[in-house]
Amino acid sequence: MDNSVSPQNSLVSVQNLSFSRGDRKIFDDISLEFERGKITAIMGPSGTGKTTLLKLIGGQLFPAQGSVTVDGNNVHRLRRAELYELRKRMGMLFQSGALLTDMSVFDNVAFPLREHTHLPESMIRTLVLMKLQAVGLRGARDLMPNELSGGMARRIALARAIALDPMMIMYDEPFTGQDPISKGALVHLIKSLNVTLGLTSIIVSHDVQETAAIADYIYVISEGKVVGQGTPKEIEQSESDWVQQFMNGAADGPVHFHYPAKDYVDDLLSTGKRY
Amino acid sequence: MIELLQHLGKNTRTGFTKIGRGTFFLLQTTSGILSVLPRPRLLLNQMYSVGVLSFLIITISGLFVGMVLGLQGYYILSDFGAEETLGVMVAASLVRELGPVVTALLFAGRAGSALTAEIGLMKATEQLSGMEMMAVDPIKRIISPRFLAGFLSMPLLAALFSAVGIIGGQMVGSGLLGVDEGAYWSQMQANIDFQDDIVNGVIKSLVFGFITSWIALFEGYDAIPTSEGVSRATTRTVVNSAFSILGLDFILTALMFGDD
Amino acid sequence: MQHTNTQDTFVGLFVAAGIVGLFFLALQVSNLSSFTAHDTYTVTARFENSGGLKVKSPVSSAGVKIGQVSAISFDPKTYESVVKLSIDKQYNTLPDDTTASVFTAGLLGEQYVNLDAGGSEEYLKDGGKIDVTNSAIILEKALGQFLFKSAEEKK
Numbered sequence: 001m002d003n004s005v006s007p008q009n010s011l012v013s014v015q016n017l018s019f020s021r022g023d024r025k026i027f028d029d030i031s032l033e034f035e036r037g038k039i040t041a042i043m044g045p046s047g048t049g050k051t052t053l054l055k056l057i058g059g060q061l062f063p064a065q066g067s068v069t070v071d072g073n074n075v076h077r078l079r080r081a082e083l084y085e086l087r088k089r090m091g092m093l094f095q096s097g098a099l100l101t102d103m104s105v106f107d108n109v110a111f112p113l114r115e116h117t118h119l120p121e122s123m124i125r126t127l128v129l130m131k132l133q134a135v136g137l138r139g140a141r142d143l144m145p146n147e148l149s150g151g152m153a154r155r156i157a158l159a160r161a162i163a164l165d166p167m168m169i170m171y172d173e174p175f176t177g178q179d180p181i182s183k184g185a186l187v188h189l190i191k192s193l194n195v196t197l198g199l200t201s202i203i204v205s206h207d208v209q210e211t212a213a214i215a216d217y218i219y220v221i222s223e224g225k226v227v228g229q230g231t232p233k234e235i236e237q238s239e240s241d242w243v244q245q246f247m248n249g250a251a252d253g254p255v256h257f258h259y260p261a262k263d264y265v266d267d268l269l270s271t272g273k274r275y
Numbered sequence: 276m277i278e279l280l281q282h283l284g285k286n287t288r289t290g291f292t293k294i295g296r297g298t299f300f301l302l303q304t305t306s307g308i309l310s311v312l313p314r315p316r317l318l319l320n321q322m323y324s325v326g327v328l329s330f331l332i333i334t335i336s337g338l339f340v341g342m343v344l345g346l347q348g349y350y351i352l353s354d355f356g357a358e359e360t361l362g363v364m365v366a367a368s369l370v371r372e373l374g375p376v377v378t379a380l381l382f383a384g385r386a387g388s389a390l391t392a393e394i395g396l397m398k399a400t401e402q403l404s405g406m407e408m409m410a411v412d413p414i415k416r417i418i419s420p421r422f423l424a425g426f427l428s429m430p431l432l433a434a435l436f437s438a439v440g441i442i443g444g445q446m447v448g449s450g451l452l453g454v455d456e457g458a459y460w461s462q463m464q465a466n467i468d469f470q471d472d473i474v475n476g477v478i479k480s481l482v483f484g485f486i487t488s489w490i491a492l493f494e495g496y497d498a499i500p501t502s503e504g505v506s507r508a509t510t511r512t513v514v515n516s517a518f519s520i521l522g523l524d525f526i527l528t529a530l531m532f533g534d535d
Numbered sequence: 536m537q538h539t540n541t542q543d544t545f546v547g548l549f550v551a552a553g554i555v556g557l558f559f560l561a562l563q564v565s566n567l568s569s570f571t572a573h574d575t576y577t578v579t580a581r582f583e584n585s586g587g588l589k590v591k592s593p594v595s596s597a598g599v600k601i602g603q604v605s606a607i608s609f610d611p612k613t614y615e616s617v618v619k620l621s622i623d624k625q626y627n628t629l630p631d632d633t634t635a636s637v638f639t640a641g642l643l644g645e646q647y648v649n650l651d652a653g654g655s656e657e658y659l660k661d662g663g664k665i666d667v668t669n670s671a672i673i674l675e676k677a678l679g680q681f682l683f684k685s686a687e688e689k690k
Binding site: 090115116 | 400404405406409411416
């Protein structure tokens with residue numbers, strides 16, 4: 001066990017969390033720590049419920065067991081108003097960007113400011129332009145979301161997520177489906193936001209290279225359990241076959257290429273049942 | 276046989292849980308209306324997409340329904356030599372029944388399905404979820420203004436439908452078929468009662484506005500967040516709205532006009 | 536912001552049109568204008584038979600509507616129908632020997648009370664009585680009499 005992550009210094013702490021959807025166990029008694037001011041990545045293959053974990057941290061889903069503590073608050077014990085108060089300090093970047101399609105880029109970034117503050121419009125304008133400048137899209141302020149490319153939409157959503165100057169940001173698959181240039185831009189952005197604003201960042205991703213390049217600490221999750229954790233270097237040198245397969249993208253290994261089936265030769269030779 | 280019973284039991288159970296979710300949703304929505312009132316801009320925007328965009332279809336349909344009523348009514352009434360009561364017949368059918376009911380059906384098809392699709396797509400593209408994470412309650416911000424707009428638009432649309440229809444009936448009746456214009460209006464005024472006919476018609480359309488807005492918004496909010504799920508929800512909105520409108524219309528009519 | 540301004544205009548037009556529609560229904564289509572706009576006074580008329588007369592049936596004189604029936608009751612002593620007529624205050628010069636008759640508008644039309652002015656110098660007042668009344672003509676009765684008569688004439 002690596003003890004470099006001490007609970008005292010963590011902003012988000014997940015303790016003995018279990019969560020099921022129907023009969024399927026998504027998380028089985030996992031514990032994770034997310035240190036203040038660091039970039040922590042959660043990696044694992046698709047369908048392991050990484051997005052679900054973010055929703056659990058954000059209080060949108062309730063766990064069957066265990067607790068999630070954010071900045072000293074047990075998320076699932078909070079009353080509604082308190083939870084909403086806490087969420088103002090938590091940014092989240094959705095996979096699709098989740099921009100509001102009926103308003104312009106400018107209004108989207110201004111949305112949280114207008115909803116939660118009583119700032120005069122001139123000040124909102126200044127703040128929005130600053131946030132847009134930070135993601136390099138100040139010139140796109142008058143576009144509508146359907147006129148944006150996927151990478152631009154994600155950067156706008158990022159500008160919106162930092163509009164209220166949160167203490168942390170959760171990134172849901174920020175690199176998926178992006179061209180190399182957009183990926184590079186996002187990697188750079190996440191790192192620079194982390195450094196300049198001192199944001200605690202949680203990245204959920206299965207893009208090994210990009211994530212390993214900026215993460216301070218990585219958890220690898222499979223089938224509801226943590227199968228590996230450590231700094232990117234430690235993970236790279238992990239002795240676990242599973243972690244090795246995931247990090248190197250090997251087709252076969254502990255995770256089989258074939259979906260469970262009966263023996264291939266037997267299957268071909270049998271006459272098959274007529275339906 | 277056992278399977279059939281199981282199937283029935285399962286459907287009953289899912290039906291009841293849906294009604295439960297719908298009721299809870301309605302409570303949240305109505306309590307959210309209080310937070311819409313200080314922000315009339317939200318309501319205005321929705322009045323536009325719910326009311327103004329339904330305006331044309333409602334007035335044109337109203338005109339044609341009124342004209343058809345004028346034509347049909349004239350043929351029947353002239354057999355009895357009672358053409359002067361054409362105005363009464365047209366106005367009573369429109370104000371009591373056709374105005375509220377046809378408006379509500381058209382509203383469900385035009386505005387209701389659009390609401391379901393809009394909310395369903397917002398759910399599918401994580402916009403509702405995103406709003407929650409921005410500490411904005413999507414019920415208060417998105418659902419309640421639309422609900423209020425639907426509820427308020429319906430009586431206005433129904434009144435327009437009836438008014439345009441009565442004028443259409445007059446155009447056909449006295450313009451084309453030669454019913455005395457004075458008789459058309461005076462017979463109407465003598466027989467249509469403000470309390471019994473007009474007010475009851477408005478009450479009907481308020482009830483229909485309530486129920487169709489509720490169904491449309493809930494189906495969108497409750498939709499499976501995929502393109503298939505949203506398209507199914509849209510269909511359900513139209514079907515369920517039509518059933519509820521016609522069923523409620525019977526009950527309301529029995530309550531309102533029964534003891535006369 | 537131009538965008539929202541035009542929207543506002545359209546919403547305004549829509550709401551205005553809807554309200555105009557409601558007023559149209561209330562004032563032009565229904566009888567709202569005829570009984571709330573003016574003050575009325577009430578007179579009573581007793582009929583042997585008031586036929587199909589109903590509350591809110593029109594009261595007219597010389598073919599012009601001047602009021603409406605406000606109540607109909609049965610007097611168990613005289614076996615008469617007691618009809619209260621609300622008449623518009625502006626028509627307060629009806630003589631007290633006015634005749635009230637229950638007529639039918641057209642063959643199948645609705646029934647109404649017709650007032651035929653008499654020659655008296657005294658006017659009907661609030662709470663006054665109309666002494667001379669003609670009952671409703673019951674179609675079946677009239678037909679029966681007509682057939683009876685024509686049968687007698689043939690003899």
